Amino acid sequence: MIRINCPYCGERDHSEFSYGGDATINYPSLDASEKEWTEAIFFRKNIKGFQFETWHHSNGCRMWLVVERSTVTHEIKSVKPCHPNLQKVVENNK
């Protein structure tokens, strides 16, 4: 069972979270071209090792998180809120 250290709730089982997707995508602006959107939506790297991905604490505080996880061992290196303002709050409370 993957255990994710939610910055707000503490360490919890992955069953409390929902997987989002690749956290490194910069989604284009809404008026960007079909080509740019195609790149953003359909093309993904298949990383062996650590990757940044989004998880939603859907059965907890509802925060969207960036999780740095190894696709080989499930080891988790870092967890932080997606929203920069929430990141600041977490930093200040440390």
Add this chain to the structure above:
Amino acid sequence: MKTRRLDNYGKINRDKILSFSWDKKNYKGFEGDTLASALLANNIGIVGRSFKYHRPRGIFSSGVEESGALVTIGSKDRRDPNVRATTQELYNGLEASGQNAFPNVNFDLAGINNYLGRFFAAGFYYKTFMGIPPFEWGRGTAIWMFFEKFIRKAAGMGSASGLPDPDSYEHAHDFCDLIVVGSGPSGVAAAIEAAEKKLDVILVEQDSLVGGDQLAENDFDNSQTKNQLENLGIKIMTRTTAFGLYDNCVVGLLERVTDHISSPNLNIPRQRFWTIRAKHIIVGAGAIERHIAFNNNDIPGVMTVNASKHYLNRYGVLSGKRIVIATNNDSVYETAQQLSEAGANVTVLDSRINFEIKTNKSFEIRKGYVPYNINGSKKIDSLDISKSENINKSETINCDQVLLSGGWSPAVHLLSHRGIRPKWDYSNACFLPSDTKENITLVGSARGLWNKNDCIASGIAGTTDALNRLGISKTNYFFPKPGGWKNPIQPLYEVKYKKSRSKSFVDYQHDVTTDDVRLAHREGFISVEHLKRYTTLGMANDQGKMGNIIGLSLMAELLNKEIPEVGTTVFRPPYTPVSIGALSGRNVGKHFRPLRVTPMHQWNIDHGAKMIEVGLYQRPWYYPKENETLNDSYIREASTVRKTVGICDVTSLGKIAIQGPDSTEFLNRIYSNGFSKLQVGKARYGIMLRDDGIVMDDGTSWRLAENEYFMTTSTSEAAKVMSWLEELLQTRWTDLNVNVTSVSEQWAGVSVAGPKSREVLNNCVDDSLDVSNNNLPFMGVTSTFLKGNIPCRIARISFSGELAFEVYVKSDFANTMMDLLWENAKKYDGCLYGLEALGTLRVEKGHVTAAELDGRVTIDDAGLSKMASTKKSYIGSAMRKRGVLKNNDREILVGFFPTNLKETFNAGTIVCEKNNIKGQGIGRITSVTYSPELGHWIGLGFVKGGLDKWKDTNLVGADPVRNKQMNLKVVSPHMIDPKGERMYA
């Protein structure tokens, strides 16, 4: 086999006599017995029939590796098949019976299979697909299906009761610093060391007593060990198996709470499924003794050497009179001495020639000898032996028991669950665990240590390792080297039988012989994973705990390779079987999944509603009067709505509060239609697309104030939409000042629909002017009060196509609202209507729901192109016309009428051209209903090219599942009031 109970041996409680039945005959045993030890003490040699050949089988072991003594415990709905007699504790009144035999295990008619062995060799099951040689008669699935039912009946094990399980099971959770698996010398040492260093420790033991292999020592006092552990505050969990290791130091445990009690309190769960989250795991799971493959090595009376030691010293049962022990290592000599001291005549065959061993000379040692063939069928008559250097029958020894030790296999299973491959150790002829970066440490004989002092030292070292890894200490430590015997083990896996056909069993569980392994090799199944699947070596209950290594060594020999080059299969959880009941825990029956009800649930039932499950929600389906059927009822309800007025509970819709200065901009981005000009006090229907341009959901948003909206979503997509809005605000548009809050549970909602709906509301609100056509035009919103000072929100929204309103009050007022509305609706001969009538009304009107918006449909496919703004960009706008989404022959929403208006059709019907009825056709029907307004059946669905292409063509509705076919015509989806005159009334 002549067994007997000895007075001065064993840890059983002789003051407490237990009676039990075996194959309907009554026997006696003692408290502390297992079923296996009690059967042995009663001289019952045959306890089962083998999987394929139905050969008589006895008890091979004293533990979880057992593959012979698989029996059925209990009767009726408590019948539990394939239980290992060696781990089943005896209780008063226990009912046990043999399985896979008719009429019984002593005389089994299917024993004929033993002589048909050539037809049942490895892969025979798969070969039935290939037909019968020489002409491959019946090739294909037909013959396989013909044979399958016979094969399944003949080959196999116990059968399940087929009745609902009367017992309850429980899920439980715990946390600790350190979990120690196994209470042998190493596990106990590790736990004590950790508790003394102030760690919070759980010690898990699958047996009923702590001690591990020490329970086979005559002078071991398990209660003293238990007291010592308890005094240190260690949580001891006996009768509990660590069946699997998972990510992040999570351990799965199965605790057998009442399986050893004759009449358990039914308020206590039978088994508990534990999830333990630890910081470190120490595995002291021990090692398992292997047998040796030689001809007839499965005759009842064959057992591992260590098992006989357990039966002697733990249960006081001497398992034979004239015992031959066959070995290739030092571990048997202590047992040989104890068996002979207990009164047996013991001969040891040791495959090694040059070695020294100290004994008291009470038994004979034959150096350089191996077992060759057992004579006998239901019991051992004698053993043919051979010189180990020149395999051939040299002489015969009269005996009633043959004990085997082909070496020891450390229980590396739990590490294998973590993907850690073991490595082969030549000097100890076994797989040893590899290192891991995870917080898992192996101790004791699980890491190949064969003597007790080394095991204890490894336990202490293991805890030091744990403390270091947890950052609590930085202490140097070392583990003793694997091994510990005075003389090296000599690999011995098989003694080859010289005659053409032999029954030398590698894996007792599935009757896999050495010939089967050779056949797999001949037929090309040489990788270990293929070998396993082709021969079924290492499958089923015991998962190859005894036989796997023998199979691997044979394959290595055939390939001219070493065992490590051949590799080993991966062990997966569970280590021993886990019942389905324990996996489901309390999540059975009504508790299978959560149940959601609306605040007026009871009100609906009290007013005659029949309920239906929609997702997790219970919703009113229809409200039958007297003898009405579903059809009678929904047709009456829908007609009443169109004629006067109806009331429907719509609380299950998702409801989201959207607040903040950028709310309007936010809605304008997520909906395909414009929201920037929506006035306060107005609502708008909106469609959300996904990033890829497909429709995600539809709903309404009501502008309550400048910066405050109330959004409704469909019932099925409510949770998804909420997560999506949060994702956008937290990950993409972090500059927007918007807050979203789910208020689905906070508001109770009803739809009041029909020409008389305004008059009903007039009577229900404090100020009837609030709901006048002027104040509340189509899509208008008002916040006002129902009579009795109940705050409410009303929007003039129509899903039925009639003049209609949605009224929301705080959930606490749901029943009051229903009473008030119903009382007034009755004055106009109104009705309560359910989901079925709701469906009728919306299908007539051509409104889409989740049945149409199935994740493949674009906004244009749904005929809602006018909902796609051209004046702004929004989620999905760039992608909604991409590639295949702009093809001309996309399936477009249409209505369907049967050509013969008397005919009916079903949702799921495939729409085809008249002369081309096949495959996926040109469309599909997604929703159907009887239309009271039109007087015949109608449908909604999709057809390639849409209405324009097919409006004058006769099409066919093919319904192969129901073996039905009818002629159809395509019509506009707006089947009634296409101009919406009623809604705007």
